[in-house]
Amino acid sequence: MSTRRDAGLDPFGPGLISRNYPMTFDEQYFNIGRLDRLSYQDTAVHHLDARVKVIATMLFLVTVISFPKYEVVALVPFFLFPALIMTLGEIPVRFIFRKVLLVSPFAILVGIFNPFLDTATVAVIWGVPVSGGCLSFVSILLKFALTISAALLLVATTSFPGVCHALRRLGLPSLFVSQLLFLYRYLFVLTEETMRITRARDMRAFGVRGTGVRVFVRLIGVLFIRTVDRAERIYRAMLSRGFQGDIPSLRCSRMAATDLAYLAATVSLLAVLRFFRVTEGIGAFAQRLLP
Amino acid sequence: MHMADALLSPAVGMTLWAGTAAVGGYASKRLKEQIDDRMIPLMGVLGAFIFAAQMINFTIPGTGSSGHLGGGMILAILLGPHAAFLVMASVLTIQALFFADGGLLALGCNIWNLGVYPCYLVYPFIYKPLVGGGKTSGRILAASVVSVVLALQLGAFSVVLETLFSGKSELPFGAFVLLMQPIHLAIGTVEGFITAGMINYVQSTRPGILDGMAASRPAGAEVSLKKVLAIFAVLAVMTGGTLSWFASTQPDGLEWSIEKITGRKELPEQEHGIALVLKTIQEKTAFLPDYNFKPAGNEAKREEADLAWPRIEGGTSAAGIIGAAITLGMIVLIGMGIRSFRRR
Numbered sequence: 001m002s003t004r005r006d007a008g009l010d011p012f013g014p015g016l017i018s019r020n021y022p023m024t025f026d027e028q029y030f031n032i033g034r035l036d037r038l039s040y041q042d043t044a045v046h047h048l049d050a051r052v053k054v055i056a057t058m059l060f061l062v063t064v065i066s067f068p069k070y071e072v073v074a075l076v077p078f079f080l081f082p083a084l085i086m087t088l089g090e091i092p093v094r095f096i097f098r099k100v101l102l103v104s105p106f107a108i109l110v111g112i113f114n115p116f117l118d119t120a121t122v123a124v125i126w127g128v129p130v131s132g133g134c135l136s137f138v139s140i141l142l143k144f145a146l147t148i149s150a151a152l153l154l155v156a157t158t159s160f161p162g163v164c165h166a167l168r169r170l171g172l173p174s175l176f177v178s179q180l181l182f183l184y185r186y187l188f189v190l191t192e193e194t195m196r197i198t199r200a201r202d203m204r205a206f207g208v209r210g211t212g213v214r215v216f217v218r219l220i221g222v223l224f225i226r227t228v229d230r231a232e233r234i235y236r237a238m239l240s241r242g243f244q245g246d247i248p249s250l251r252c253s254r255m256a257a258t259d260l261a262y263l264a265a266t267v268s269l270l271a272v273l274r275f276f277r278v279t280e281g282i283g284a285f286a287q288r289l290l291p
Numbered sequence: 292m293h294m295a296d297a298l299l300s301p302a303v304g305m306t307l308w309a310g311t312a313a314v315g316g317y318a319s320k321r322l323k324e325q326i327d328d329r330m331i332p333l334m335g336v337l338g339a340f341i342f343a344a345q346m347i348n349f350t351i352p353g354t355g356s357s358g359h360l361g362g363g364m365i366l367a368i369l370l371g372p373h374a375a376f377l378v379m380a381s382v383l384t385i386q387a388l389f390f391a392d393g394g395l396l397a398l399g400c401n402i403w404n405l406g407v408y409p410c411y412l413v414y415p416f417i418y419k420p421l422v423g424g425g426k427t428s429g430r431i432l433a434a435s436v437v438s439v440v441l442a443l444q445l446g447a448f449s450v451v452l453e454t455l456f457s458g459k460s461e462l463p464f465g466a467f468v469l470l471m472q473p474i475h476l477a478i479g480t481v482e483g484f485i486t487a488g489m490i491n492y493v494q495s496t497r498p499g500i501l502d503g504m505a506a507s508r509p510a511g512a513e514v515s516l517k518k519v520l521a522i523f524a525v526l527a528v529m530t531g532g533t534l535s536w537f538a539s540t541q542p543d544g545l546e547w548s549i550e551k552i553t554g555r556k557e558l559p560e561q562e563h564g565i566a567l568v569l570k571t572i573q574e575k576t577a578f579l580p581d582y583n584f585k586p587a588g589n590e591a592k593r594e595e596a597d598l599a600w601p602r603i604e605g606g607t608s609a610a611g612i613i614g615a616a617i618t619l620g621m622i623v624l625i626g627m628g629i630r631s632f633r634r635r
Contacts, residue, residue: 223344283617
């Protein structure tokens with residue numbers, strides 16, 4: 001983080017954890033922008049084929065989610081994946097950590113009742129009784145951290161257009177993929193437009209008048225009209241450049257040996273961690289070493 | 292009300308993914324048949340519009356809290372069901388990837404909850420009949436409020452069902468429903484007013500726009516009731532298959548909710564057949580299912596834990612906890628090691 005940004009617009013400033021999910025406008029904007037910038041770095045992880053990364057991420061998610069609801073210990077080794085991707089891909093740990101925290105309220109809200117509803121003692125650890133609900137709540141939290149960081153890291157190491165073209169080559173309808181690409185391209189343009197509109201509102205509202213529903217409806221009405229006009233201009237510009245209803249990619253990607261090796265390594269590691277009780281094995285080994 | 296990966300079981304996630312993929316394939320096939328090229332940039336930019344509009348907060352009168360736009364219904368009204376579904380799906384995909392709203396496995400659920408209901412159920416069968424041909428601002432208001440509320444209620448109820456069938460949360464059905472539905476009633480009412488307000492505003496300031504958009508929609512965009520029913524029938528069968536799988540893998544959570552819903556204790560007899568087959572397959576694929584390392588010292592404590600609830604192992608033995616601590620330490624060390632190595 002540069003100190004210049006820290007002055008006023010730093011989206012990751014102090015007090016973030018206590019903030020509600022609807023972030024302020026600038027925060028949301030810089031958040032998308034930062035993830036996008038991270039995805040154009042030049043590291044070994046970024047160079048892997050996008051399809052391989054999409055497939056590996058999906059396999060990782062399914063494996064993590066497939067653990068039964070009381071499983072805690074076996075989930076721990078899975079943090080190896082995000083840790084490796086973050087370090088090899090040079091993604092700031094704190095950035096991902098804060099984004100995970102930001103979206104956690106729903107999972108916590110639904111899971112927090114488990115310790116109160118499922119009070120049967122399932123284990124006694126060093127004299128302290130542990131209820132099933134506590135275990136399943138911790139399990140939900142671990143799964144949450146793993147799955148959310150996996151999704152964020154996929155974008156942060158692949159770039160959104162990269163993910164889109166990978167999805168097209170994996171068989172998604174091209175119409176849907178063009179939608180995603182369009183949406184992504186104009187997201188930044190429209191967000192800046194919206195930023196100007198809300199700024200104008202805030203300067204006149206002093207935080208009180210004009211922040212209600214009535215003005216909001218007018219604002220999005222204006223935004224909508226500008227959007228439709230813009231779409232018309234875009235369409236004309238694209239027609240004059242030979243648009244025929246599809247956005248092809250010129251980049252031809254080929255699976256290299258390293259890509260396949262990465263996939264094979266991921267699959268085998270996932271399988272080992274899923275079917276063997278690795279964590280307990282390490283623990284038992286350590287116990288045997290100690291007197 | 293985004294569904295989250297951590298609360299999902301793979302079976303529920305996959306079922307909803309399959310359903311969403313089927314609807315998505317259908318939507319893009321129908322659109323491709325008769326699409327006006329003009330629609331492609333329009334759809335994309337409108338998706339960005341929904342996104343941008345969601346970022347503007349407004350204060351809800353009387354409560355002091357802030358709300359924001361959801362968007363499924365507004366898109367359906369503007370673009371028709373097929374295009375609206377695809378735009379909504381792409382908005383949710385970007386939310387899942389960039390804001391980590393929900394996650395990638397839950398994306399199927401989220402597209403289903405927030406896309407299928409407004410576009411393929413509420414819009415053709417509730418909104419259109421209610422608005423009728425006249426399109427006066429009063430009718431648009433009434434129809435929008437009813438439609439948005441209904442779509443959100445269906446979505447919220449689906450979140451409850453998906454969570455229950457996944458069996459990761461202990462929240463009882465009744466309490467969860469009481470938690471979700473009233474909140475979304477309030478949200479839906481506000482959003483309905485906003486939807487109608489925006490459409491009426493655009494209608495009065497630039498009357499040509501909405502007609503122009505309606506004209507460039509695919510001509511035969513009407514959804515037939517038969518097809519919708521067919522899709523839902525297929526999904527019902529798929530869900531049934533999933534449920535029977537649950538009956539074998541996650542007995543407690545499911546039996547509980549089935550008991551609550553139907554008043555009976557168990558599923559019909561023939562479902563056990565499928566469950567049995569799936570279970571044997573599962574047992575065969577999971578090699579070394581009961582593999583366990585021998586604990587060195589804490590025999591007594593383990594026995595105590597086993598007696599309390601022998602079915603749940605969870606790896607909560609001393610070995611498990613020591614192992615978890617060591618594993619975490621190693622992961623941190625590996626990360627820091629690579630980092631310092633690269634800096635040099």
